Amino acid sequence: MAISKIKRGSAELAILSVLAEERLYGYQVAHRIAERTQGELRFTLASLYPMLYTLERRGWIKGAWENSTSGRKRRYYRLTAAGSKQLAPLRREWEGFFRAIARLTGVAHA
Amino acid sequence: MAISKIKRGSAELAILSVLAEERLYGYQVAHRIAERTQGELRFTLASLYPMLYTLERRGWIKGAWENSTSGRKRRYYRLTAAGSKQLAPLRREWEGFFRAIARLTGVAHA
């Protein structure tokens, strides 16, 4: 797990980004992130759930229980208006950070 | 300090990158990083020195005391051959990470 060392701080952006597009439950959030990044970014469920609780406590996302057809209850999360407002400045911070690393080392995303 | 939240893990890459170009002492390393990134990436000296000691203990950089003309001793660090070998895979890891974030959120460095 080489990536695990350098992915710190990206969880918040990752979760808000996927929830900005679609309402998802916890298990789905983890899978969506791994799938979308082709496995390069991967959060374990045990670390994801506490993050979801934190984001909900801040009012950036909102969860609601729903009974699925398969018996098991699922807690669906959606981005709140407050969370949506946070996403834009967060993206700008990351862009600045990427620019800085690129200037320093020549590392680029493309 | 908004950036401080998301720069985690970048210190190693930043230090090795500037030392790959030039032999520098601790104080200079911090200034070089801040200057090169136009202040977007900034490490305090109190956090930088312990990082230098760690990198030296790993054998990736090597420090040597030198007397400057201004009385005060300086410890100059240079990248070792082992450190140089680490830099390439580290860059690739960061490129993968950048690609992943870009796919997930649309954030790009350019």
Added chain:
DNA sequence: ATCCTAGATATAGGAATCCTATGTATAGGA
């Protein structure tokens, strides 16, 4: 002459972020 700022290195202690380990429970296929 004295104070203050910039330069230069150093350590202690702690906050933030994410992980491993572990636990519970259900549905469905082999």
Added chain:
DNA sequence: TCCTATACATAGGATTCCTATATCTAGGAT
């Protein structure tokens, strides 16, 4: 019947970087 995938949850810890603090020198300002 067992195993895997699904689904949520908590405790405790590792890593990374910070704030606070300390020491010492050189040089300019007052």
